[in-house]
Amino acid sequence: MNNSIDETMFNRLRSEIHRRFGIMLPITKKSLLASGLQRRMHSLGMIHLDEYNKVLFGNEENDEREFVLLLDAMTSYTTKFFRHSQQFEFLAQTALPELIKIHGAGISRTLNVWSAGCATGEDSYTIAMVLREFAQHYPGIQFKSQILATDISAPILEFARNAVYEMEKIQSIPDTLKKKYLLKSKDRRKSLAKVIPELRAMVNFRQLDFMVPAFGLREKMDIIFCRNILSYFDRDTQERLVNKLCANMIPGGYLFAGPSESLRSLATPLTPLAPSVYRLSHF
Template structure:
C-alpha cells in the first residue's frame, strides 16, 4: 500500500506531515509538532476511509494536488482538533464572575443585565460545557434581580463539537462539578433509566446560541459590545505573535470596562493591549 511501512501500518511521509502541519497552523493557528504525528495519522486514517481512499499518501495527494482541500478543510480541522472540556472548569473564574464582575456590571450607571441585556461570548466553546456553565451561573445570579436578562454566544472552529453542544446531552459522569442546586434547576435526566444521560433544560438552552468561528480569521462576525469574553485554554496552542493578534481581535469585541478571561496557564505578559489585570488570568478593558 502506498504510504505504508513494511509492518503494514499506514504512515505519513515526512513531507506529507510537514504539508499537513503547515496547512493546519496557517488555517487554525494550531501548531502540529512532530510529537503529534502519530495522533494525526490515527485521526486522518478515519478521514481517508470515509472518503474511500486507500492510504494517507492518497489522502494527502487528494488534498494538495487534486484540489480536494476545498471540500475537506473543515473535516481535516475537525479531525485534528483536541477538545478538552468540563463543566465549571477552573472554578475560580466562575467565582470571580459571580462575586465581582456581575455585581459591578449590574451596579453601574447603565445597569448591565437590567437596563440592557448582559452579553457573554464563550470562544473555543468545544462541546458546550463552558457556555452552559456560564448560562447556569448567570441564571442563578438573575434569580436575585428582577428582570435580569442575558445571552451567551458560543463559538468553535470544530463543527462536530458544535453539533454536540447544540444537542446539549451529556453523560452523567460529566456533571459532578455542577452544584446540586444548579443540577436540579438546569438539568433534565433521561427518561430511559438505562441511559445515564442528562440534558440542559430547554429554558437554559434558549439563552445560548452557537456558531462556527475560526479565531485565525482577520475579523469576527460577532457584536462589538460584549460584556464578558471567555477564551480559555486555546491560546496555548498558538505562538506568541498569533496569541497577541487573536487577543487583540477579541478585545475589539469587548466593551470598555468589559472583562476577558483566559486560561490559568495563559499569559498576556509583553502584549501591548488595552487591558489591565484584575485577578489571576482575568483582564478588564481600559
C-alpha cells in the same frame, strides 16, 4: 495506516494548518496529527495516505472542509462543566456586580457574553447556569443576558446545540444545579442527561473561524471566555487574536483565559486582575 507519518508529510500538513488556521503544531504534536489522519481515513474508508492526500490537496472546493474535519479529528475537546470553578466564582462575585454598577449590564441593557472556542458546550452552559443563579439576586427585575458561543467545527457545534451529555460528564455540576438545569434520560439503559430548554435558549451557537479578518459581531461583549484555545497558536497569532477579541469588548470588559495561558507577555490593552482573568483597560 500505522500511527506515524514521515517528516515531509508532517511539515507539509502543519504548514498548511498554520496558513489556514494560525495553529502552529510543534514536533511534539506529530503523533496527534497522525492520530487525526488515521481517524479521518477510517471515516472515509481509506487505507493509503496517498488517497487521503488527494482529498486534502486535490480539490480547492472540498479541501477547506476536509481540513476543518481533520482539525476536529486531532483536536482534544477535553472539557467539563464548571472547569476552573474559581473563574466562575470571580464572574458571579466580582465581574457581574462591577458591570452592573458601571454599565447597567443586565439591568438597563442586555449583558453580552461570548464563549469563544466553545467546543462541545460545557463552558457555555456553565456560564448560562451562573447567569441564571445570579439573576435570582434581583427578584422582580428581569436580568437580561445573551450568550454567543462559537467554534470552527460544525459537527462539534451540532453536538453542543443538542446539549445531551453522558452522566459522567455532568458530575462536576453541583447537585442543586443538576436538579434545576438537567433532565435525565427516560430510558434507564442510557446514562444521559439533557440541558433544559430554558438554559439552551440562552445560548446562540454559531460557526466562526478566528482567522477571518473581522468577526462580524453585532454587539460589543461585556465578557469573553476564551479558555484553553490560545495554546494552539504561535505567539504572534495569539497576540493578534487577543487584540481582535479586545476590539469586540466594551471598555472595562472582562476576558477569561485558560490557567496555562498567560497574556502578560503579549502587547494588549488588558490588565490582569486574577489568575487568567483580565480587564480591558481603555475607559
